[in-house]
Amino acid sequence: MATARRPTKKATPAWAFRPQGDRCLSLDFGDKISVETGLQCLAAATALRDAQLPGVTDVVPSYTAVAVHFLPDTLSDDKVGAFDALCARIGEILGAGLPEAAASSREVDIPVCYGGRHGPDLADVARAAGLTEDEVIALHQAPGSMVFTLGFAPGLPYIGVHDAALNLPRRAVPRTAVAQGSVAIANRQTTIYPNVLPGGWHIIGATPLVMFDATRAQPALLMPGDRVRFVPISDQDFDRIALEQGRKP
Amino acid sequence: MTLQVVRPGMLSTFQDLGRVGLQHLGVPVAGAMDERAHRLANLLVGNPQELATIEVTMTGPTLRAESPCCFVITGANLSPTINGHPIPLNRPLIMRAGDEIAFGERRHGTRCYIAVHGGFALEPVLGSNSTYLRSAIGPWHGRALRRGDELGLLRTFEPGRNNRAITALAMALSDIEIYLPGPVALAARRRVRVIKSAQWREFTPESCVAFLTESFRISPDSERMGYRLQGPELSMTHPRQMLSEATTFGTIQVPSGGQPIVLMADRQTTGGYPKLAYVASIDLPLLAQLGPGDSVQFEAISLEQAQTLDVRRVRAFADLAVALAPIKTLLTNH
Numbered sequence: 001m002a003t004a005r006r007p008t009k010k011a012t013p014a015w016a017f018r019p020q021g022d023r024c025l026s027l028d029f030g031d032k033i034s035v036e037t038g039l040q041c042l043a044a045a046t047a048l049r050d051a052q053l054p055g056v057t058d059v060v061p062s063y064t065a066v067a068v069h070f071l072p073d074t075l076s077d078d079k080v081g082a083f084d085a086l087c088a089r090i091g092e093i094l095g096a097g098l099p100e101a102a103a104s105s106r107e108v109d110i111p112v113c114y115g116g117r118h119g120p121d122l123a124d125v126a127r128a129a130g131l132t133e134d135e136v137i138a139l140h141q142a143p144g145s146m147v148f149t150l151g152f153a154p155g156l157p158y159i160g161v162h163d164a165a166l167n168l169p170r171r172a173v174p175r176t177a178v179a180q181g182s183v184a185i186a187n188r189q190t191t192i193y194p195n196v197l198p199g200g201w202h203i204i205g206a207t208p209l210v211m212f213d214a215t216r217a218q219p220a221l222l223m224p225g226d227r228v229r230f231v232p233i234s235d236q237d238f239d240r241i242a243l244e245q246g247r248k249p
Numbered sequence: 250m251t252l253q254v255v256r257p258g259m260l261s262t263f264q265d266l267g268r269v270g271l272q273h274l275g276v277p278v279a280g281a282m283d284e285r286a287h288r289l290a291n292l293l294v295g296n297p298q299e300l301a302t303i304e305v306t307m308t309g310p311t312l313r314a315e316s317p318c319c320f321v322i323t324g325a326n327l328s329p330t331i332n333g334h335p336i337p338l339n340r341p342l343i344m345r346a347g348d349e350i351a352f353g354e355r356r357h358g359t360r361c362y363i364a365v366h367g368g369f370a371l372e373p374v375l376g377s378n379s380t381y382l383r384s385a386i387g388p389w390h391g392r393a394l395r396r397g398d399e400l401g402l403l404r405t406f407e408p409g410r411n412n413r414a415i416t417a418l419a420m421a422l423s424d425i426e427i428y429l430p431g432p433v434a435l436a437a438r439r440r441v442r443v444i445k446s447a448q449w450r451e452f453t454p455e456s457c458v459a460f461l462t463e464s465f466r467i468s469p470d471s472e473r474m475g476y477r478l479q480g481p482e483l484s485m486t487h488p489r490q491m492l493s494e495a496t497t498f499g500t501i502q503v504p505s506g507g508q509p510i511v512l513m514a515d516r517q518t519t520g521g522y523p524k525l526a527y528v529a530s531i532d533l534p535l536l537a538q539l540g541p542g543d544s545v546q547f548e549a550i551s552l553e554q555a556q557t558l559d560v561r562r563v564r565a566f567a568d569l570a571v572a573l574a575p576i577k578t579l580l581t582n583h
Contacts, residue, residue, distance in 0.1 A: 018447050021527030022555040024497045033492065045273065057269040058278075060495040062519055067495030069272065072530075072556045073563040081556050150275035151493060151519030154384050158493070195384065212275075214374050214386050220274040 014040060015094075017087050020067060025083060027066045027090065033161060033188075038148045041066050042225045044094055051093045053086070061224050062149045063158075107227045110192070110207050112183050113238040114140075118206035121171075125185065125202045129165050136204065137232065139163045140185065145228045148189075153197055155212025155220040159228050160189040174200030180247070181206040183230070190230075192222075208233075208242035250405050251315050252365070254398040255349065258310035261394040263369065263387060264514075265301045268377035272495065272518040276386070279379040282360055282473060282514045282537035286324030288566050289433060290364035293321040293341050295577030298566065300368040301378035301388065305361045307540065309352025310394060312363075314344040316405035317415050319366035319422070319580055322350075325358025325538055339427065341366070341576060343419040345412065359540035366580045367404025381515060383474075406583055418583050425575055432531075432558075432565035440548040441536055443501065443526040444555050448485075452503070452525060456483040460525060461547055465509070469541040473515040476536065478545070482507035485523055493521040499528030499536075511536065529555035531562060 015027040029040045038061075045061035048068060055074030060067040068090070072082035080088075114137050115122040126133045139162060147157045162185065170186045175198065178184070182193045184201030191201055194211035211221045222228065233241070254261075264287065267280025281287035281304055288298040303310075309327045321341045322329050329336050331350050336342060338361070344350065350363075371378045371388035380387030389398075406415060449457065465480035483503050496502075500512045502522035511528060512520070513536075528536060529550060539545055 019444070019552050020446075020495070020524075021444055021497045021499055022530050022552060022559050024495070026495065031492070049273075058272040060272045060518060062494040063492045065492075065494045067497075069269070069495075069497070071563075073560045076556065076560055081553055082560070083552060083556065149493070149519065150273060152275060152517050154274065154276045154386065156275050212384075219271075219276070219375065224273060 015044070015066075017090075018065075019083055022072060022082075024067055024069045025086060027068070028064065029066075030064045033063045033148075035144070035146060035161060037064050038146065038160075039225075045224070047093055048090065053089055053093075055082075056086075060149075062151070106223070106225075107229060108222060109229045109231050110183075110209065110222075111233040111237065111241060112205040112207050112230045113233050113235055114205035116235060118235075118238065119183070119204040121184070121202040122204045125166075125168060125204055128168055131165060136166070139166055140190070140204065141230045141232070143229070145190070145230070147222045147224050147226045147228060149224055150220060150222070152191075153194055153212075154214075155194040155222070156191060156197075157211075157222040157228075158189055158191055159222075162188045162190065164188065168202060170200040171202060174198055178203065179206065181208060181211070181242075183207055206238070208238045208245060208247065210245050210247060250370075250402050251399040252318070252402060253313040253315065254394050254396055254400065255311040255313050256351075257394040257396055257398070258305055258352065259308040260306040261310045262304050262380040262382070263301045263371060263378050263389050264304045264380060265378045266299050267514070268375055268379050268381070268386075271375055275518050276375060277381055277383075277515055277518055278498070279381040279387075279473075280377075280514050281362065281379075283324050283362070283534040285433065285435065285534035285562070286360070286362045289339065289429070289569075290321050290323040290362040292566070292570050292573050293323065293339060293427070293576065294319050294364050294366040295341075295573070295580045296364060296366065296368055298570070300364070301371055303363040303369075303394070305352070305363060307355060307359060309361065311349055311351040312400075313349045314346055316402075317343060317345045317407075318402055318405045319343055319418075320350070321364050322361050323364075324361035326356040327358075327361055328353035328356060329361075339429065341422050341580075343406075343415060343422065345415060358538040360537060365402055365404075367402060370401030370403050383515065414583075418579070421579055422576070425579070427573070430565045430569060432562040433569055435534060435538065438532065438535055440546045441532045442529040442550045442555065442558075443547050444529055444552050445526050445549055446501075446524040448523050449525060451485050451487070451523070453484055453486050456481075456485075456525075459483065460509075461549060464544045464546050467539055467541055467543050467545060471541055473513055475513050475516060476511040476539075478509045478511065480508070483509060483525065489523075491521050491523055493519045496520045497527060499530065499533050500524055501526045501528065513537070529558065531555065531558040
C-alpha cells in the first residue's frame with residue numbers, strides 16, 4: 001500500500017475574515033481552545049504587528065481569533081472600502097499559510113505560594129476534582145502552559161491548557177474583590193489578578209510578582225505566547241519577594 | 250500659567266484619542282467618550298485634534314485662570330458661564346487672569362469638553378493622556394480632577410501693562426466666522442445606527458425585531474465602561490458559551506440575563522458574551538451624549554454605509570482644520 005502523501009497544492013487560508021463593526025476585523029482560526037490554534041493566532045498577530053500597516057492601531061490575539069483594530073480613513077479610497085482593503089493586505093502578508101507557529105522563546109517562572117491564606121479555594125478544588133491538594137498543585141505545575149491572551153485588566157493573562165482533571169466551571173458566586181497576585185483556575189486555565197479585581201475563578205495560590213506596572217519598559221510581566229512555569233514557594237518566600245518587588249503589604 | 254480647579258464637578262478627567270497599541274496587553278483604550286466633540290474642541294482653539302481635553306460629566310467644574318488663555322467648550326450644554334455670564338458652546342473665548350468658568354443646569358447632553366489653546370502640561374502614560382480610572386492609568390496621577398488642583402497650561406498670553414492687546418485678540422476671535430459642516434455637527438437623530446454582528450442570526454427572530462423596533466432605557470449604572478440597556482429581553486435560539494475575544498467601542502453584547510450592554514470608551518479589551526451588533530462609529534458620539542434615564546432606539550445599516558459615514562466625518566474634520574486656520578494663526582501669533 002502506498003504511503004499517503006498530502007498533495008502539494010496551494011493551501012486555503014487557515015482563517016476566515018469577520019467584521020467587528022466598522023473599525024475592527026477578526027481573523028477566525030476555529031472555535032476550540034487548543035495550543036495549536038493559539039499558536040496560529042499568535043503567529044498571525046506577530047506577523048501583522050511586525051508589518052506595521054498604516055491605519056492599524058491594535059492587533060489583539062485571543063484563543064481562536066486575531067482582532068485587527070483600524071482607522072477606516074487611512075485604509076479606504078473612493079473605490080475600495082476599508083474592510084476589503086485591509087483583508088487584501090492581510091492576505092498578502094500572511095500568504096496562504098502562516099509563518100512558523102512557535103511559542104515565544106521566553107520562558108517565565110512565576111513563583112506561587114499555594115493554599116493557605118493565599119489560596120482559599122485549594123481545598124475545594126481538590127475535593128471537586130477528586131484529588132489531593134498536592135496532586136492539584138502538581139498538575140498545575142505540569143510543563144506546557146502558555147499565555148494565550150491578556151485581557152479583562154491591564155496585564156491579566158489567560159494561561160492554559162491544564163490537565164482535564166482541572167476542568168472546573170467558575171464559582172457560582174463571583175467574589176467582589178480578589179487579592180492582588182491571586183492565581184486562580186477555571187476551565188483548564190489559569191489567570192493571575194494584577195490588582196484587586198472582582199473575579200469568579202478558584203483561587204489556589206498567589207504570586208508576589210507585580211504583573212503590570214505602567215512605569216516599566218515592559219509594563220506587562222507576561223506576554224501572549226510566553227511559556228509559563230509555576231514554581232512553588234513558601235509563605236516566607238512570598239513575603240520576601242513581595243517586599244523586594246516593592247509591593248505594598 | 251495654570252488653571253485652578255475651584256470645584257471639580259462630578260467627574261472631570263483628561264482624555265485624548267485613546268491609548269492605542271497596547272490592547273494585546275489588556276490595556277483599555279479609554280479616551281474621549283465623544284470623539285467628535287473632543288476633536289472639535291481642539292480645532293476651535295487651533296490645536297492638533299489629538300491633544301488632551303478635559304471631559305466633563307453631567308455637572309461641570311469651576312476653573313479659575315491665573316493668566317490669560319484661550320479656551321472653548323464643546324459637546325453637552327451644561328449652561329457654561331464666565332464670571333456668571335452665559336457663554337456659547339463651540340466658540341473660542343479668552344479668559345483673563347482671575348476669570349472663572351463655571352457650569353449650571355444640564356440642558357442637553359451628558360459630556361462636554363474643555364480645550365485650551367496650546368494644550369495642558371501633562372506627562373503621558375503609556376503613550377497617551379487618556380485617563381483610565383479603574384487602574385489609575387493616566388497623566389493626572391490616573392485620577393479625576395480634584396478641588397485645589399493646578400492644571401499647567403503650555404501657552405498663556407502675557408497680560409501686559411494694560412489689557413488692550415488681550416481685548417484686541419478677543420475681538421479678533423469673535424470676528425471669525427465658524428461654520429460647522431454637516432458631518433461634524435451633532436445631528437439630532439432619533440435612532441442610533443448599528444451594524445449587525447456575525448452572531449445576529451443566532452438570536453431569536455423576536456429578539457432581532459424587538460432590538461430594531463423597541464425603545465431601550467439607559468440604566469443608572471451606565472458609565473464610561475459601558476451602557477446597560479433596559480428593555481425587551483433578548484435571547485439566542487440556542488444559547489452557547491463564547492470564547493473570550495477582542496471587543497470594540499460600541500460592541501453590543503447580550504449576557505444571559507437578556508439585557509444588552511453597549512461597551513464604551515473604558516471597555517475591557519476582551520469579552521466573552523454573545524454579540525448582537527456594533528454601534529456605527531458615526532453614532533458613538535450621539536450615544537456618549539445620552540445618559541442614565543434617556544431612551545434609545547436602534548436602526549441597522551450595512552458595514553459599507555457605516556464606513557462611508559465614518560470616513561466622511563474624518564475627512565470633514567481635516568477640511569475643518571483648514572477652514573479654521575485663521576484661528577490658529579491668530580492665536581499662535583499673539
